Amino acid sequence: MNFDLTDDQRKRYDEVFDGVRESLGAPSGPGAGAGGFTRDRWKEAARLGLVGLCIPGEYGGGGLGALDTALSLEAFGRGCPDTGLVFAVSAHLLACAVPIRDFAGEQVRADLLGGLASGELIAANAMTEDEAGSDVGTLATVAVRDGDDYVLDGEKSFASNAPVADVLVTYATTDPKAGYLGLTAFAGRTGRPGVTVGEPFDKMGLHGCQAGRVTFTGYRIPSSHLLGAEGTGAAVFQHSMGWERACLFAGYLGLMDRQLDACVEHARQRRQFGRHLGGFQAVSHRIAAMKQRLEAARLLLYRACWLLDQQRDHTLAVALAKVAASEAAVANSLDAVQIFGGSGFRTETGIEQHLRDSIPSTIFSGTSEVQRELVARELGL
Structure with a gap:
């Protein structure tokens, strides 16, 4: 069992992260992520190859599997403060391009996949x-x-x-x-x-x-x-949801990485009662719990994507990963607001935006309740 990423995977992650951070905004800042959709930002994501990650190379896409797609979306989510853009690209790619890739006739694939991969089509x-x-x-x-x-x-x-x-x-x-x-x-x-x-x-x-x-x-x-x-629409939908539930939430792993970095930095710098916040167990243990949730979700998500790539039964793994990543994003965002205190409640820090972007993650792509029902069924209940 090997938990290391390959050199190519690390290189791709770093290239996406650096490119996103340079062209789509710093990882944090006043009101980060509070703006709306713009075609220019979409085109920039397309220039970085993000809108076509798992579209076959013959149509101009990256030709990546589920795990490599997830790793790139994770780097995207870590480097970009606009989680809405990360979500928009992921929905375009996983809920739309994937079923066209896997179920459309050749004429439709030729007509649509090139434009979807280039960003010309949304x-x-x-x-x-x-x-x-x-x-x-x-x-x-x-x-x-x-x-x-x-x-x-x-x-x-x-x-x-x-x-x-x-x-x-x-x-x-x-x-x-x-x-x-x-x-x-x-x-x-x-x-x-x-x-x-x-x-x-x-x-x-x-x-x-x-x-x-x-x-x-x-x-x-x-x-x-x-x-x-x-x-066969139900089967097509479930196939696309397998990809979405496995890969889309990698963007939230990136958000949680970025969020955790901000909380650690704040706990090191902020002083109360003559001590740094990080010196209080109530704060340091809260940050430790944030790290634990993040890493548990990461392992479950990577495993789900690996099973998807291996064309093995992935229903249970994907449901577990979706619940873990989405609920960790909400819990960590609540903790981040608490750690930042009054400044975390203000829009200018961008911390409260993490929470507002995370709340819907337990609803879309199948609610947490639906995922737990899938888990129960897979266990024979």
């Missing part, structure tokens, strides 16, 4: 509906076959990247009587008749990733744009 995953969040087997959006096309009608309630997206990966019911076996996945373009994207939501955090509603009204998608076969 992708959004439109799955969630008002009455179908965790319960994705009850989609109200329907797709009806009409000749060589499918006609979609319905509304998606929360699609990350949608307000700026050029490509939509979406899911609809093609056989209402078949339950989750009646779902079908599609890849379509925005800016065509029948698709309307709403205004960006006002959100607690992740401001660098715009999200909004998507409404389909007689939206026609050629049958050639199916991802997989009709009725």
